[in-house]
Amino acid sequence: MAMTEQEKEQRMLEKIANGETIETVEEMTEEYRENLINLMLMQADSEVAGAFGYVPWIMKAPTTAEMLSVSTIAKDEVRHGRVMYKLLQDLGIDVDARVKDFDFNLRVGDEVELGITRAAEDNRVNIFYYPINTWYDFIMFNVLMDRGAGHQLEDSEMSSYGPWRRVMEGIxxxxxxxVAHGDSWLVKLAKDPEHKENVQEALDRWFPRVMNIFGKPNSRRNAIYIKLGLKKRDNHEVRxxxxxxxxxxxxxAGLEMPTWVPDWERIQEDATITG
Structure with missing residues (x-):
């Protein structure tokens, strides 16, 4: 006789509590599947949107060596996106239709600050709606966004979903x-009087944006992720x-640390980026 949803949930949560991984759709409750898909779409859509934002900088990089570095970074992001989309296909997502439906080249104007809201219906982390207009911007993406993604994805390396956990080491x-590429350039540019002011300005502009990607402390959605073993920490702990x-x-680098003051009263919880 088939298990009830309640019995399936009990068995699944017992496995998670024992440190075992969930390997198949058949083992999942619908709650688990929906939340897993939501998190994995955030990563997949972000990887592809990020790669598209980097591509113009292959041509605009300051040296031929950097053309290669930028092209490698863009290639890595596309590969990461493809890895995640392959996992999502196993969960029933029509990936090709999704990529056709959304404009991953979409960027907001320079004057727009999104807070933690999205600018479109895809699941990308909202930092990838901002344009990369200068080399300083590109470097800040490496220093801040890649670093922020690393901190967020640390939990994925311990995810209760085995297939996701196993691909994360390479990613x-x-x-x-x-991150190392960005750090090297940050220190180099900050030590040069010709560039230091521009580097500080870019840092001041991008740091608050990246701080926003982690979402609200103690959010209801994040508590569900933790219950299901899809995350280990609260949003603010990661931030x-x-x-x-x-x-x-x-x-x-000898720069000034920017400040970030959240205004949670004007943020709607259902618009959080990481839940």
Whole structure:
């Protein structure tokens, strides 16, 4: 006799509590599947949107060596997106239709600040709606967004969904290479009087945007993720770890650490980026 949904949930949660992984759709409750898909779509859509934003900088990079570096970073992001979309196909997502439906080249105007809201119906982290207009912007994506993604995705390396957990080691290694690329350029440019002011301006502009990607503290959605073993930490705990990490490289570069003051009263919980 088939298990009831309640029996399936009990068995699934017991496996998760024992440190075992969920491997098939048949083991999942609908709640688990829906929340898993939501998180994985955030990652997949973000990887592709990020790659599209980087592509113009292959041509605009300051040296031929950097043309290769940028093209490698863009290729990595496309590969990450493809890895995630393949997992999503196993969960019933029509990936090709999704990519056709959404404009992953969409960017907002320079004057727009999104807070933690999205600009379209895809699931990308909203930092990828902002344009990359200068080399300083590109470097800040490596320093801040790739670093922020790394802190968020640490939990995925311990995810209760086995197929996702197993692909994350390779993705994280490449993300950390992107961070190292950004850190190297940040220190180099900040030590040059010709560039320091522009680097500080870019840091001041991008840091609050990236701090917003982690979502509200103690959110209802994040509590569900933790219950299901899809996340391990509260949003704000991840944000504080990211902030401390950024502070180290900012101090090494001799720059001023930007401030970030959230205004949670004007944020709707259902618009949070990470739930």
């Amino acid at each position: 994280m290694k490449e993300e950390m290479m992107h 504080l770890a990211f902030e401390a990490d950024v502070r180290k490289v900012v101090e090494r």
